[in-house]
Amino acid sequence: MWRRLRIALLLLVLATVALNAWRARARATEWKHTLHVTIYPINADGSATTTRYLDSLDADTFRPIETWIAEQAEHFGIRVLQPVRIVVAPPGTRRPPAPPRERSGVNVMLWSLQMRYWAWRHDDAPGPRPDVRLFALYHDPARTRTLTHSVGLEKGLIGIANLFATRHEHGSNLVVLGHEMLHTLGATDKYDPGTTLPRFPDGYAEPGRTPRYPQRLAEIMGGRIPLSATRAEIPGHLRYTVIGPATAGEIGWTR
Ligand SMILES: [Zn+2]
Incomplete structure (x- = not known):
């Protein structure tokens, strides 16, 4: 009896969360x-270098994301005056729950519940309640050479970005944040997970360009600028990326 009641209660909670998530999205x-959109900068390695870097961040640091999305939206006829506004939370040291290794439906759902709870407990950002939460985990490049994968919860409005705590990488950090932000709004990856090469034509910024290579820009969900059929590089700034028609459709810019 109690067991059934507990399960029924849990299902009710899950259904409510799912409904709210659907509405929010x-x-x-x-x-x-x-x-x-609120960005939560987090010191992922506890180092003094990372602390110093986090202290230097403010809303201006992330302004290029607002400008970029406004330009891209205008291109697709979106009329909102300011499509995205970014608020930066004070730097934190606590890391959010790690995403599941296996991305099955149930695992992701449980993690997303944990994340929501965690975000609610650790939300001391100023301003209105965010629609999208991006947790930016900064690492000192002297300690961490390669970063683990960033995650944008597809249709979840929560993303985790692993970034380098150095001015030198600021441009590519913006690209990662933009990419993960669009995942949270329903955009899917447009590259081959095996080779990381952008998929043609959806993952190309200018699929109709002749000659096809080298491309000058990256499609944000394609992730890289294709230089040849077998080589592509990570863009150094959002200004070298565009939102292509396939991604625009996924995030509701075209019907
Ligand atoms: Zn992705």
Whole structure:
């Protein structure tokens, strides 16, 4: 009896969360109002270098994301005056729950629940309640050579970005944040997971360009600028990336 009641209660909670998540995402991709995105900078390695870097971050640091998305939105006829507004939370030291290794439906759902709870407990950002939360985990490049994968919860409005705590990598950090932000709004990857090469034509910024290589820009969900059929490089800044028609469709810019 109790067991059944507990299961029923759990199912009710899950159904409510799922419904709320669906509503929140539907609202976020209407593009009738400004989307509020909060970035939570987190010191992922506890180092003094990372602390110093985090202290130097402010809203201006991430302004290029706002400008970039506004330009891209205009291109697709989106009329909101400011499609995305970014707020930066004070730097934190606690790391959010790690995403599951296996991305099965149940695992992801449980992790997303944990993340929501964690975000709610650790949310001391100023301003309105965010529509999208991006946790930016900064690592000192002298200690960490390669970063683990960033995650944008597809349709979840929560993303985790692993970034380098150095000015030198600031441009590519913006690219990672932009990519993960779009995942949270429903955009899918447009590269081959085996080779990391952008998929043609969806993952190309200018698929119709002749000659096809080298491309000058990256499609944000393709992730890299294709230089030849077998080589592609990570863009150094958001200004070398565009949102292609396939991604625009996924995030509700075209019907
Ligand atoms: Zn991705």
